[in-house]
Amino acid sequence: MYINTLSHYLPSEVIGNEYFTNLNNLSSEWIVERTGIYERRKAAQGENTSTMAIEAVKLLLEDNIPFSKNEIDLIVGGTYTPYDTIVTVAHAVQHHLALPDIPVVTISSACSSLLNAIEIVEGYFAMGKASKALVVVSDHNTAYYNESDTVSGHLWGDGASAILISKERQSDSDMQIKKLITGGAATSGKAIEAVVLRPNERGVIMPFGRDVFQNACIYMPKVSQQVLQACGLTINDLDYLIPHQANHRISLNVINTLGIPAEKLISNIQYLGNTGCAGCAIALSENRSRFVKGQNIVITVFGGGYSYGAMLITI
Template identity: 50%
Template sequence: MYINSTGYYIPEERVDNNHFLNVNGLTGEWIEQRTGIRTRSKAGEHENSNTMGIAAIRNAVPGLPYPIEEVDLIVSACYSPYDTVATLAHVAQKEFNIEEAKALYVSSACSSFTNGLEVVEGYFAAGKATKALVICSEHNTYYSNESDPKCGHLWGDAAVAVFISKEPQREGESEILEVVTRGLATLGKGPEGVRLRPKEDGIAMPEGRDVFLHACKYLVDALERITRNRNMTISDLDYIICHQANKRIVANVAHQLRFPDERFLNNIEELGNTGSASAMLVLAQHIHELKKGTMVGLTVFGGGYSSGGFLVRI
C-alpha cells in the first residue's frame, strides 16, 4: 500500500502541567517525571472530533495526486467520536462529495488507526477498493475527567488523515510494507485496564500499572512481528514511533531494544496522549524530513487490550 498524502490538525490551545495542581493535586514536576508530558493540546470550544478530522483532510488534499472524488473507501478509526451513528467517515464523504466511496467506522482503543489500515489492506486484497482515506480524530478532552489523578492529566486532542492507494500514484511515494494487529483481551486486566463510559466516569485507567507492563512488552512484540514478516530485524529500522501514551514506556522500549533516544520520534512532551492518532501523527509531522529509503516502525498498544504495528519505507 502506498501513502499518497498525509495531513493533520492540532488545536492551538496548550494546557500546562501546572493547571492540574488545583484540579487533581498533582504537581507539574510529578506529571513530567512520571509521563514526560509538559503540555497537552486541547480542542477549542467550537471544535470536536469531526471538525478536527475535516481539517486534517483539508491539510492533506493539496498533496493528493488525484481528485479526492476518486477515493472509494473512507475509514474513520478512533475511540472518541463526536457521533457513533453519523460517523466522521460519513461526514467526510458528504463534505468532500465522495459519492462512490464505502464509509465505515473502526474502533480498537489506541490501536484503532492501525486496525483501520488493516481494514484497508483487506478491501484492497479483495478487489473492493483501490484508493482509501483513513481518518483518525481523537477528542480525548471531551470525554476525560481532569480531576481523576490516575489519568485526567494525560490527554490531548488531534487528528490525522492519510490517503492510501493499492498501486503507486506517482514516483517516490512512501510504502506501507506490513501491518499487524492483535487482540489481547485475555491478558492481565484486559477490558478493565482502560475504559470509556461517557455516562459514568469518562475515560478512566483504573489499572495503570497493568497497562504499563503489557504496553512495554507488546510494543516490542509488534515491532518484532512487522520486521520478521519482512525478513528483517528491529535493528534494521532507522526510526521507531511508539504510541504516545507515556514517555517512560518509550524509554522502556528503548532500553529493551538498546536503541538510542534519537532513533525514537515523539511529540508527547507538547501534545500529551493523543490516543490512536498519536503514532501516525508523529510520522505525518516528520515524513517530509526523512530521507528516501528510511525504514520506520510504528507500534501501538491500546486498552481492551490490543496491539499492532506497521512498517513504512519512506
C-alpha cells in the same frame, strides 16, 4: 500499499501542567516524571472529533495529492471518542468531500484504531473493492475525560490526522506499507478493566495503570520485532520507531527492550499529551520532511482492551 501523503490538525489551545497543579495540586515535575508530558492541546468550543478530522482532510487536500479527490473510493475512520455514534467520523468526512456511493466505515479498537483502520483498507484493496483510500483518525479525549482524576486526567490531548493510501504506487515520494500485523490481547492481565470509557460513568479512567504499562512494554516490542522479521529485517535495519504516544516512560522502555538508541525514537507526547489513535499518525506527519529514501520506520500501537499492532513503512 502506499501512503501518498498525510496531514495533521491540532487545536490551538495549549494546556500546560500548571492547569493541573491548580486543579489537582499535581506539580509539573510530578507529571513530567511519570508521563513525560509538559503540555497538551484541547479542542475549542464547537470543535469535536468530526470537525478535527475534516480540518485534517482540508490540510491534506492543500498538498499536491497525486490524484483527484473524486478518485477516492473508500473512507475509513478511526476513533474511540466519537462526536456522533451514528453519523460516524468517516461519514462526516464523506459528507464534507461530497463523495457519494463509496464504502465508508469507522473502526474503534482504542488507541490501536489507526492500524486497524489501515488493515481494513488492506482488506478492501485485496478484495478489489477499492484502490484509493482516505484514512482519518481523530480523538477528542477532553470531551470524555475526567480532568479531576489524579490518575489519568492530565494525560489527554486532542488531535486528528488524515492519510491518503493507494493500492499502487502513485509517485516516487510515496511511502510503502511493507507489512502490517495486529492482534488483541484481551485475555492478558486486567485487559478488560485496566482502561475504560463508559458513557454512563465518569469518563476515561485507568484503575490498573501499572498493568497497562507492563503489557504495553511487552506487546509493542514483541510485535515490532515480528513485523521486521516478516520482512526479513532485523532491529539494526530500523531507522525510526514511532510508538503509541501513551506515556514517554513506556516509549523509553520499548526502545530499551529493542536495543534502539534514543535518537531513533519519535515522540510527541511531551507537547501534545496522549492524542489517542491519532498520535502515531500525527507524529508521522510532523516528521515527514526528516525521512529519506530507503529508511525503515515502524509504527507500533497498544490500546485499551489490549489491542496491539505494528506496521513497517519504507520510505
